[in-house]
Amino acid sequence: MATSFDKYQKRKLISSYISVVISIALVLFLLGCLGLLVINSKKVADHFKEQVVMTIYLNDTAKDVEVKQLEKSLIMADYSKKAVYVSKEEAAELMKADTGEDFMDFVGYNPLKNSIDVYLKADFVTTEKLSEISESLSDKNFIEEIRYDNDLVELMNDNVKKISLWVLIISGLFTLIAVLLINSSIRLAVYSKRFIIKTMQMVGATKRFIRRPFVWQSVKLGIIGAVIALIGMAVVLYYLDITFIELRLLENTVLIAALFVGIFLLGILITWLSTFIATQRFLNLKTDQLYY
Known part of the structure; x- marks a missing residue:
């Protein structure tokens, strides 16, 4: 027991x-x-912040040397993680892949612009920093437009x-x-x-x-x-x-x-x-x- x-x-x-x-x-x-x-x-x-892209659209009249200098300066900039040049032809192919249709068959020409996609470092992905970067680049006469999703950045x-x-x-x-x-x-x-x-x-x-x-x-x-x-x-x-x-x-x-x-x-x-x-x-x- x-x-x-x-x-x-x-x-x-x-x-x-x-x-x-x-x-x-x-x-x-x-x-x-x-x-x-x-x-x-x-x-x-x-x-996630570094997935935000600032796209710089270039004029058709922009010279190759100007574009290359801009791309090089963007790559070396403190705020840039990487910069990728996208030609209008590459942009058209990407749009075609996304939509499944060739829009140039309807338009008859390629209305897109050559551009440079800038992927920013996380510390610079704020409304204030993006505005400062955009203003510093906008004085170049061969840049037509600079776009980024400000609402997404704030959110x-x-x-x-x-x-x-x-x-x-x-x-x-x-x-x-x-x-x-x-x-x-x-x-x-x-x-x-x-x-x-x-x-x-x-x-x-x-x-x-x-x-x-x-x-x-x-x-x-x-x-x-x-x-x-x-x-x-x-x-x-x-x-x-x-x-x-x-x-x-x-x-x-x-x-x-x-x-x-x-x-x-x-x-x-x-x-x-x-x-x-x-x-x-x-x-x-x-x-x-x-x-x-």
């Missing part, structure tokens, strides 16, 4: 440990994924600000929830051993002596949970990196390493602090209060 009871208690203890580890791992994993989002949010926003910048604010708010809330959830799991684990704690105290064991094995056990569970969470984060990061190659998510190695270390230490810190507080609470309770 005693053997069966011991086995039952052992299974119950192992089940309790597994549930604590799973809780810690899931919470830290979600918190880590949110941290990855925060770290790479600017890079993702910059990626994109507004959305980036809103999303960044909400990501920070959600990160703060989720960190608080993570601490509370892990604390709750640890407290339940310690609660199941409250009578053992009080028995040890009654036979003369010091609070520090009683607390030490509980804290060390919880820290070990925190380490295991944190390692599982880090493995999950590494898998997610690797998958996103090979799926969205253009974002180059693994470039921020220092920040990513800091996040991984932070998640690992957070798992240890929360479990240590939660166990310390929980054991201290039961150590300060009277014997008759353990039943409530």
Whole structure:
């Protein structure tokens, strides 16, 4: 009978440990994924900003040397990521591919203009910067028109600000929830051993002596949970990196390493602090209060 009871208690203890580890791992994993989002949010926003194109339309009378000089200056400009010359013939082919019809069959000639598509660096994709760049280029007499989607730029910048604010708010809330959830799991684990704690105290064991094995056990569970969470984060990061190659998510190695270390230490810190507080609470309770 005693053997069966011991086995039952052992299974119950192992089940309790597994549930604590799973809780810690899931919470830290979600918190880590949110941290990855925060770290790479600017890079993702910059990626979309750099898809905005400023198109410079050229007069038919523009000389080749003028066009080449302009293209070269645009490529070397601080605000330019790249500049691509598009002839009117190439533009016609692109339009034909998009619409599926050859509009020149109806018009009888090619009304399009030679142009240069300028892909701007993310820091310059604002209404003010684009206006300044446009004004600086418009004084050239062989440039007919400069176009860019100003409404899209304003909408994109507004959305980036809103999303960044909400990501920070959600990160703060989720960190608080993570601490509370892990604390709750640890407290339940310690609660199941409250009578053992009080028995040890009654036979003369010091609070520090009683607390030490509980804290060390919880820290070990925190380490295991944190390692599982880090493995999950590494898998997610690797998958996103090979799926969205253009974002180059693994470039921020220092920040990513800091996040991984932070998640690992957070798992240890929360479990240590939660166990310390929980054991201290039961150590300060009277014997008759353990039943409530």
